[in-house]
Amino acid sequence: MNARLKPSRLRSPASVAPKSSRSVSTPTVTRVMRTLARAIDQHQLPAVEKIAEECQEDPFEVLISTLLSAQTRDPVTAAASARLFKVARRPATMAKLTARRIERLIYPVSFYRHKARHVRETCRMLVTKYGGRVPATMEELLTLPGVGRKTANLVLILAFKSRQNICVDTHVHRISNRLGWVETNTPAETEQALYAATEPRWWPYINLYLVTWGQNVCKPVYPRCPVCVIRPDCPQIGVTRISTR
């Protein structure tokens, strides 16, 4: 796994992060997170984390690969990002590509036509508004075409080493609810609920740990509960059918 994301490699963020109230017991969250920190070592890093590691957390490559990754399988994201970065690695160069060329390079990521336009418009805005650099605040990141809170949070965590953000995708949303850490209907609600339910020291790791677990064990349908190492701390809320393997 990405050694830079090991808790032991970071100083505690508690002094800089806002205080939160908690709806689940702190020892339970701590036990789950420590167990997952060890368990995910045997699994592949999620695609964007892998790309971030390979590009030394370059904010531009993290941003573009995160944009491509939405609702797309990891191998497809990795291959599409590699093809695109082979042709253009900086905002100014990528902004000069036509949308059609970007489409061809990133196909078959889902919504590749929309994403190609967003990538191109984002690159243009980075050049014209932000001096060719990826901005480092949530407020500014949200001005970029196609960038929502999930993308902005991941860029802040991976590229700018923020310890004050939680990135919530469908895996984080689903598993947080199954664990009973939150009781929410949307990823946006889950993000806010997790700030209140978990200690700030875990915020930068929640995405990496739960996404890895969601891709390999706590799958959307037929989660692999019989082999899940955090089962003793999981009430399996909403789970009706489990994998027997």
Ligand code: SF4
């Ligand atoms: S016990 Fe089952 S529902 Fe709970 S985290 Fe593990 S796989 Fe998911």
